[in-house]
Amino acid sequence: MNDRIDSVEVLVSSPVRNYVTLRLRTADGLVGLGDATVNGRELAVASYLSDHVGPLLEGLDPGRIEDIWQYLYRGAYWRRGPITMAAIGAVDMALWDILGRRAGLPVYQLLGGRVRDHVPSYGHAFGWEIPQLLDAVDIHLARGARHIRVQSGVPGLDKVYGVSKDLDYEPAGRGARPPEERFDPEAYVRHAPKVLEAVREHAGPDVELLHDAHHRLTPTQAAQLGKALEPSRLFWLEDVTPAEDQEALRFVRQHTTTPLAIGEVFNTIWDCQYLIENRLIDYIRTAVVHAGGISHSRKIYALAEVHGVKAGPHGPSDVSPIAMAASIHMGASVHNWGVQEYMGYPEKVHDAFPHAWSYSDGVLQPGDAAGLGVELDEAVLSSEPYTTAYLPTARRLDGTVLDW
Ligand code: EZ4
Ligand code: CO
Numbered sequence: 001m002n003d004r005i006d007s008v009e010v011l012v013s014s015p016v017r018n019y020v021t022l023r024l025r026t027a028d029g030l031v032g033l034g035d036a037t038v039n040g041r042e043l044a045v046a047s048y049l050s051d052h053v054g055p056l057l058e059g060l061d062p063g064r065i066e067d068i069w070q071y072l073y074r075g076a077y078w079r080r081g082p083i084t085m086a087a088i089g090a091v092d093m094a095l096w097d098i099l100g101r102r103a104g105l106p107v108y109q110l111l112g113g114r115v116r117d118h119v120p121s122y123g124h125a126f127g128w129e130i131p132q133l134l135d136a137v138d139i140h141l142a143r144g145a146r147h148i149r150v151q152s153g154v155p156g157l158d159k160v161y162g163v164s165k166d167l168d169y170e171p172a173g174r175g176a177r178p179p180e181e182r183f184d185p186e187a188y189v190r191h192a193p194k195v196l197e198a199v200r201e202h203a204g205p206d207v208e209l210l211h212d213a214h215h216r217l218t219p220t221q222a223a224q225l226g227k228a229l230e231p232s233r234l235f236w237l238e239d240v241t242p243a244e245d246q247e248a249l250r251f252v253r254q255h256t257t258t259p260l261a262i263g264e265v266f267n268t269i270w271d272c273q274y275l276i277e278n279r280l281i282d283y284i285r286t287a288v289v290h291a292g293g294i295s296h297s298r299k300i301y302a303l304a305e306v307h308g309v310k311a312g313p314h315g316p317s318d319v320s321p322i323a324m325a326a327s328i329h330m331g332a333s334v335h336n337w338g339v340q341e342y343m344g345y346p347e348k349v350h351d352a353f354p355h356a357w358s359y360s361d362g363v364l365q366p367g368d369a370a371g372l373g374v375e376l377d378e379a380v381l382s383s384e385p386y387t388t389a390y391l392p393t394a395r396r397l398d399g400t401v402l403d404w
Contacts, residue, residue: 002063002102004029008045008054010036011376014384015352016345017172018042019320020078021376024050024098029049032098033374034090035289037325038082039172039316040390048087052076057091063102065095069295071138074263085267085292092293093326093372100371106356107294108329108366118363119331121315121342122147122210122235126163130195134202141203144361147235147339149210150205152195154188155395161214161394161404171391172318178390182353184397185216189225206340208235210261215239216394216404219248226256236261236283236312242403243271249280268292269300276307283312283338288330289323290314297330297332305336313342321353325372328364340364352380357379 007025012018020042040226053072060068067189072088075077099108106336108114125140125148128132133152140148148367151162159181161345163169192211199209219226222240229237242247249260261283265271267383275281284304288297289342301311313327324342331337342359355365367373371398394402 002026002061002099003030003241005057005060005062008050008057010050010054011048011103012042012384012386013300013352016350016384017219017318017349018386018389019212020046020049020090020096021320021322021381023376024057024062024091026093026098030098030101032062032094032101033322033372033376034087034094034097034293035109035320035324036090037318038086038317040178041083042386043335045086048083050399051372053087053091054236060140062095063096064293065092065099066307066389068095069080069292073292080268080270081395082176082265082267082290089289089296090357092295093322096294096326097371104370106329106366106368106370107326107372108332110140111116111294111298111329116332116337118327119149119337119340120363121125121359121362121364122208122338123362124149124151124162124169124343125149128163128165131199133195135197135275137199137203138360139278143205144209146362147208148191149208149212149341150199150368151212154184154191155183156187157184159392160188160218162212170207172389173392174387174389178393181392181394182397183216183394183402185221185402186216189217189221192225193232196229196234197396205233209233210238213240214266215242215274217241219251220250223255224247226252226258226260227256230256234258238262238285246274246280249275250278253280257284261312264378266291269296269303269398272300273303275371276304276309279307280307283310285312285314287314287319287323288326289319294330298334301330301334301336310338312338313340316343317345319347321345321349321357322372324356325357325366325374327370328366331364332366348380
């Protein structure tokens with residue numbers, strides 16, 4: 001018996017970006033934190049938690065982590081999907097946090113202990129023009145990074161995913177409607193190989209290069225791009241096609257040896273199963289927050305391990321430092337780990353979520369604090385109120401909606 005959950009709080013806050021945070025307390029005074037942020041749908045998951053999940057949790061034994069997961073997942077008729085799974089994910093993270101604090105051990109220790117000295121990560125280098133991009137790559141290299149994601153502009157376009165004309169890149173815009181962008185996949189497919197070739201030439205053979213196509217291509221375009229990028233030897237090419245049509249990846253795979261990564265919008269092991277079992281991808285990108293927390297992510301990684309697929313979790317700045325902590329603890333203890341995306345956070349976000357995990361020289365460390373090792377500074381957290389913010393909507397040059 002591990003006491004009882006006696007308080008469930010959902011905090012919606014906006015230190016630069018919008019975050020949904022779950023805080024559980026036990027009757028004997030322990031606190032557990034979970035991240036439930038779903039970018040652009042924050043209030044939906046906050047309602048799911050406070051209206052539907054919170055009342056179920058009160059009085060339960062927080063040590064029954066797997067049982068509570070099954071209760072919230074199988075016990076509800078309507079299930080799967082990003083809102084449900086982020087809510088369950090937040091509860092699961094908070095329960096592992098409580099267990100760690102109760103035991104006086106970091107979560108990675110509860111997961112079986114370290115299997116590596118540090119957790120490899122990659123950051124984002126971008127430049128609208130190639131010379132700016134090469135300067136950005138140099139900054140990452142000087143920091144000691146071994147993995148770098150590179151994104152650039154496309155001639156003739158004003159806005160392109162992953163890059164801006166100034167040095168700041170923040171995809172989500174405040175306002176009642178998403179900002180709109182015009183995109184030309186054909187021009188992008190023609191241009192991207194030149195960009196990656198210039199980066200490879202500049203950075204030399206040793207560094208690992210990653211690139212994100214953000215669900216914008218047809219299967220044929222994706223295959224052509226993968227082939228054209230082979231001389232640049234990518235670590236991975238991410239999200240080449242919209243993930244619903246999983247058979248498309250088989251076609252892409254038949255035509256290129258460029259490694260493929262996908263899954264940042266997947267929510268359950270069943271979303272990943274076909275691609276993993278058929279070995280159609282090299283890296284599975286589910287984020288611990290959006291795929292049901294630590295308990296469920298472990299199962300996804302275990303399925304991946306059997307099929308030679310590695311973890312490469314999503315880690316933009318809208319995955320809060322709590323979910324980042326959970327991911328780093330998994331990265332320290334999961335054998336088939338590839339690399340953790342680490343976009344980084346504005347200073348205010350680090351201040352709002354003081355954390356034991358750390359980043360330096362291109363790698364992450366979980367730290368040795370008990371639990372997930374993240375606290376809340378509520379004054380900073382609530383210093384900016386939530387306002388609606390959305391990732392952009394993309395349209396083709398003729399106005400047809402394109403996948404963001
Ligand atoms: O577009 O952060 O790999 N990273 C990404 C991100 C996403 C947004 C959505 O959460 O694709 O930049
Ligand atoms: Co991505």
